Amino acid sequence: MSFKVLAVGISLFLAGCSGEQLSDEEKQLIGQFRLSELQPLPADPTNKYADQSGPAAFGATLFFEQRLSRDGNVACSTCHISDRQFQDDRPFGKGVGETKRRTMPLAGVAYSPWFFWDGRRDSLWAQALGPLEDQNEHAGTRTAYAQLIAREFKDRYENIFGPLPDLSAVPASAGPFGAEAERAAWMAMSDDQRAAVDLVFANMGKAIAAFERTLVHKPTRFDRFADALAAGRQPEKDAALSEDEILGLRLFVGKARCSTCHTGPRFTDDHFHNTGVPQADGKPLDLGRETAVAQVLADPFNCAGRFRDGDESACGELRFMVKEGPELKRAFKTPSLRGAASRPPYMHAGQFKSLVEVVEHYAAAPQSPDGHSELVRLKLSEREKTALVAFLKTLAQ
Structure with missing residues (x-):
């Protein structure tokens, strides 16, 4: 091979890598x-503590606190592992028991x-409360949580939220969920007692949410490539992408x-879609968004509830959400693809073990186990499928 031919070959290769x-x-x-196009995180008018450092620090403590569980062995961080993109690599979250979905x-x-795979909570702080009472989490x-706050974190809580209510006559373990005796004890409490405990509980969620709002995506090789293109520069070295990518x-x-x-800087539209994903083996039929609508409306900690900060103008999503229709059946939230290549398995219940399986599923567009899939069959060659996987890996490097 002549030097001239070799030089042309190298030039073409570099052109493929540079875009x-x-x-x-x-x-x-x-x-x-x-990622540089991502707008600043909007304020949460339902949580006046959302962007304060004190509540965020307290929320971090609660996030890693294992005593916030029935057996004293489960914290938020048990499933949301800090060095694993705050998820756990399992097909089903595992706390006190096993859940029916993957940890996001x-x-x-x-x-x-909206929060959770089905959007059954309408704020980050309301979402933080759900797992605390879920019998499998x-x-x-x-x-029990209010008593723990009063016993172990009284000063920190009161420095942020003000005086704790008198909990001396409140049962040690009572709530609207859990064992029959605990539910009965909850119902036997006065309205004022329940409201006082609910306020402490809501504030716990607001603190955890303040911490979770500090968790951000980091730039990847794709971002370095795209930033170079936007600046009119040739992407080079760790900013270059291969021909397949x-x-x-x-x-x-x-x-x-x-x-x-999968759109925008976070590679998600934050909506719910039926993509024909198969039912998870050994788990009950999961209808996703269809059943979540009733749950978010019934949640006492939703935007329309008494524990919201600010006024009802913040509740547009809740007031105008789609409440019924065939498009809700087996629809699940679009996850962000940032970092996805390094956190298999995939989909809401870990149905696919690899990105290759994910791409194969989207190309084949099978019928949904229930409802109507939005997918359209794609004619992709094997090389194109491989190239898609190669690109997705640039979002995790």
Whole structure:
């Protein structure tokens, strides 16, 4: 091979890695996915403590506190592991028992208007309360949590939220969930006692949410590549993408239709979709958003409830949400793809073990176990499927 031919070959390879084959229109579209395009986190008018350092520090303590569970062995951090993108690599979350869904990562979670895979909570602080009482997660009770706060964290709580209520006549373990005796004890409490405990409980959620709002995505190789394109520079070294990675990127924003739902700097539209994912083995049928609507409306800690800070103008999402329709059946939230390549398995119950399986599923577009899948069959070659996986890995490096 002559030096001239070798030089041409190297030049073509570098062009493939630098993005020179991308059109101006593609470059502009790709620029919208840059992490640097992410707007500042909007305030949460339902939580006046959301962006204060004191509540965030207290929330971090509560996040890692194992005594916030029935058996004293489960904390939020048990499933949301800090060095694993605040998730646990399991198909089903495992606390006191085993849940029916996968633990979601927490980076950037505060941008979402709905929480959990089905959106059954409408604020980050209300979401933080759910696992504390879920019998397969923390499995504790409201009065037990309030008593723990009064016993172990009284000064820190009162420095933020003001005086704790008198809990001397409150049962040691009572709440609307849990054992029959605990539910009966909750109902035997006076309205004022229940309201006082609920206030402490809500404030715990607001502190945990303040901490979780500090968890952010980090720039990846894709961002360095896209930032270079946006600046009119040739991506080089750790900002360059391979030919396959660029092909995968072009497919992602084009033919493969991935960006229909995985859009914007967080690679998610924060909506709910039925994508025909198979039912999880050994688990009851999960209808997703369809059953979550009633749950979020019934939640005493939702935006319409008495524990919201601010006025009802903050509750537009709750007031105007779609409450019924076939599009809700077996619809689950679009997860962010940032970091996804390093946290298998995939989907709401870990149905797929690898990104290869995920791409195969989206290309085949099978019928949904229930309801109607939004997927459309794709004609992708094996190389194109491989390229899509290659691109997705740039979101985790």
